[in-house]
Amino acid sequence: MNYIGSKHKLGDFIKSTVKGVVSEDLSQMVFCDLFAGTGRVGRNFKTSVKSVIANDVEYYSYVLLKNYIENYQQLDIEYFLSELNKLKGEPGFISEQYSENGKGNRLYFSEGNGRKIDAIRRKIESWRLSEQILEDQYFYLLASLLESADKVANTASVYGAFLKKVKLSARKELKLKPAKFEFTENSHKVFQQDANLLIKEIKGDILYLDPPYNARQYGANYHILNTIAKYDTFAPQGKTGLRDYYRSNYCKRGGVVNSFKDLLENANFRYIFFSYNNEGLLPSEEIKKIMSCFGKYDLVTKNYQRFKADKSKNRNHTANKTIEYLHILEKI
Ligand SMILES: C[S@@+](CC[C@H](N)C(=O)[O-])C[C@H]1O[C@@H](n2cnc3c(N)ncnc32)[C@H](O)[C@@H]1O
Numbered sequence: 001m002n003y004i005g006s007k008h009k010l011g012d013f014i015k016s017t018v019k020g021v022v023s024e025d026l027s028q029m030v031f032c033d034l035f036a037g038t039g040r041v042g043r044n045f046k047t048s049v050k051s052v053i054a055n056d057v058e059y060y061s062y063v064l065l066k067n068y069i070e071n072y073q074q075l076d077i078e079y080f081l082s083e084l085n086k087l088k089g090e091p092g093f094i095s096e097q098y099s100e101n102g103k104g105n106r107l108y109f110s111e112g113n114g115r116k117i118d119a120i121r122r123k124i125e126s127w128r129l130s131e132q133i134l135e136d137q138y139f140y141l142l143a144s145l146l147e148s149a150d151k152v153a154n155t156a157s158v159y160g161a162f163l164k165k166v167k168l169s170a171r172k173e174l175k176l177k178p179a180k181f182e183f184t185e186n187s188h189k190v191f192q193q194d195a196n197l198l199i200k201e202i203k204g205d206i207l208y209l210d211p212p213y214n215a216r217q218y219g220a221n222y223h224i225l226n227t228i229a230k231y232d233t234f235a236p237q238g239k240t241g242l243r244d245y246y247r248s249n250y251c252k253r254g255g256v257v258n259s260f261k262d263l264l265e266n267a268n269f270r271y272i273f274f275s276y277n278n279e280g281l282l283p284s285e286e287i288k289k290i291m292s293c294f295g296k297y298d299l300v301t302k303n304y305q306r307f308k309a310d311k312s313k314n315r316n317h318t319a320n321k322t323i324e325y326l327h328i329l330e331k332i
Contacts, residue, residue, distance in 0.1 A: 001064075001147060001150050002150070003038045003222075004157075004218070004221060005037065005210065005213065006037065007041050007210060008038070009304070010275075010302065010304065011040065013302050013324070014041060014044070014208070014273070014275070015044055015045065017300050017326055017328070018045075018206060018208075021273075021298070021328055022205070022206060022271050026045070026048045026049045026206070027049065029050055029204070029206055030049065030050055030051050030052075030205050030206070031045045031051075031052050031053070031204065031206045031208065032055075032202060032204050032206070032208065033053070033054045033055070033208050033210075034195045034198070034199065034207060034208065034209055034210075034263075035055070035056060035209060035210045035211045035212075035250075036054040036065055036069075037056055037061055037218075038061070038064055039054055039064050039065045039068040039069055041208055042068075042069050042188075043068050043069065043181075043182065046069060046072075046182050046184055047184055049206075050186055051186050051187065051188050051189070052069050052188040053188070053189050053190075053191070053202055053204060054069040054070075054189075054190050054191070055192070055193055055195065055198050056192065057193065057194055057246055057248065058192075058218055058222065058226060058246065059192060059226050059230055060146055060225035060228075061192075061218075062192035063139055063142045063143055063146060063229045064179075065190040066135075066143070067139045067142070067143035067179050068143065068179065068181045068182075069181075069188050069190050070136075070139070070187075070188050070189065070190045071136050071140060072182075072183060072184045072186070074183065075137055075140055076137070077137055077140055077178070080127070080137065080141060081141070081176055081178055083123070084124070084141065084176050085175060087116070087119040087120055087123060088119065089112055089114075089115025089116040089118065090115055090122070091115060091118065092115070092122065093118065093227075093231065093233065094109065094114045094117045094121070094227070094228065095109075095111065095115045095117070095118050097241050098224060098236075098241055099113070099114025100114065102114065104236060104241055106162055106236075106239070106240065106241050107154050107162045107164070107166060108153060108155065108159065108162045108224055109149070109154060109170065110154070110166050112173060112174075113152050113170070113173065113174045116173070117145070117149050117228060120145055120176065121145060121228060121231050122231075124141045124142060125231065140178075140181075143179040144176050144177060144178055144179040145176060146179075146225055146228060146229060147177065147179050148174055148176050149225075150225065151169070151172075151174075151177075152170050152173075153170060154166050154170035158221040159221060159223055159224040159225070159240070160220060160221050160240065162240070195209075195211070195263060196249075196259055196262055196263055196266070199263055199267055199268075202268070203268035203269065204269050205269060205271060206269060206271045206272075207267055207269035207271065207273070208273050208275070209263070209272065209273065209274045209275065210274075211248070211256075211260075212248055212250045212251045213250075213276050213277055213279065213281060213282075214251065215251050215281070216251065217245060217246075217247055217251050218248070219245025219246045219247070219248075223242050223245060224241075226243065227243060250281075251281075252281075256282055257282070260282065260287075260290060264290065264291065264293075264294050264329070264331075267331065270330060270331055271328070271330055271331075272291075272329040273326055273327070274287065274327040274328075275324065275326055276324075276325050277304075277322045277323060277324050277325060278322055284299075284325060284327075287327050288327070291329045294329055294331050295329050295331040296329070296330040296332065297327070297328065297329055298327075298328040299325060299326070299327055299328065300325075300326045300328070301323050301324065301325050302324045302326075303323055303324075304321070304322055304323065304324045
């Protein structure tokens with residue numbers, strides 16, 4: 001998934017830094033990805049550690065994490081995927097409110113794909129209600145739907161706006177691709193909570209922190225994914241059909257410092273790794289000052305080519321060089 005702040009491309013950098021600081025062998029460690037988003041970082045550690053704790057405050061992310069992190073053993077899924085892929089589209093909330101020719105007049109999906117999303121989403125729910133599928137299969141199928149719907153979304157990158165015309169990739173028919181996860185011997189745990197509350201209830205060895213670094217709220221930028229995941233009814237607001245959304249303190253200049261201090265203070269983890277970049281609300285010097293109050297501080301950096309959506313050219317991207325910082329704290 002094309003996700004703001006995704007650490008997909010930084011996986012090796014993060015893992016090798018963690019190993020260099022903690023140990024080459026992480027097999028007895030509990031690793032926590034507290035602002036997990038797409039779950040990329042936790043997924044990258046899942047097979048190397050004893051167990052992963054993953055959390056994000058957004059429901060669409062919780063769905064992805066329930067599948068990619070918490071699912072850990074083979075599932076009986078082929079039949080259900082193939083049945084879903086055979087479904088014909090039908091009218092529903094997504095096609096009416098967020099698709100071409102819908103009464104909401106919002107062009108997030110082609111008409112056909114909006115109707116397919118409705119049909120698939122309903123079927124998954126009915127299987128769950130009739131207990132034909134269990135929780136692990138439910139989240140696998142839902143994660144597959146979120147990933148596959150995102151692939152055919154008619155946006156420049158995020159869901160803060162839709163394009164005026166349905167672009168070529170959004171015209172392609174939605175195919176449900178399996179959201180495959182890694183198998184492990186041990187189990188893992190996933191939460192959907194505010195990080196500053198959850199931190200008081202968990203403990204482990206390695207804490208990875210990747211909060212938002214600017215004012216862009218994830219709940220607003222990915223509202224359509226929450227709507228598909230929850231499939232509830234509400235009155236869509238304004239041109240983009242926004243729903244009520246969670247406003248994170250990490251996106252507020254006036255809230256981020258205290259939240260960050262509070263998080264470090266309450267963390268029951270020896271090693272803390274904090275990803276941030278040079279365009280963030282918190283300057284590096286301030287991070288260093290805060291983290292140093294709690295133990296031994298270190299910093300590693302990596303030049304990184306990020307891609308920014310260029311709205312004028314419909315999902316063409318312009319390269320944008322940023323520096324990714326990994327601040328390290330050994331808590332004492
Ligand atoms: C930079 S993204 C994480 C990206 C992730 N590492 C990845 O590779 O996909 C930040 C995440 O923090 C979540 N978030 C924001 N405020 C939060 C809070 N107070 N508690 C928990 N999660 C929060 C957002 O929903 C978002 O998914």
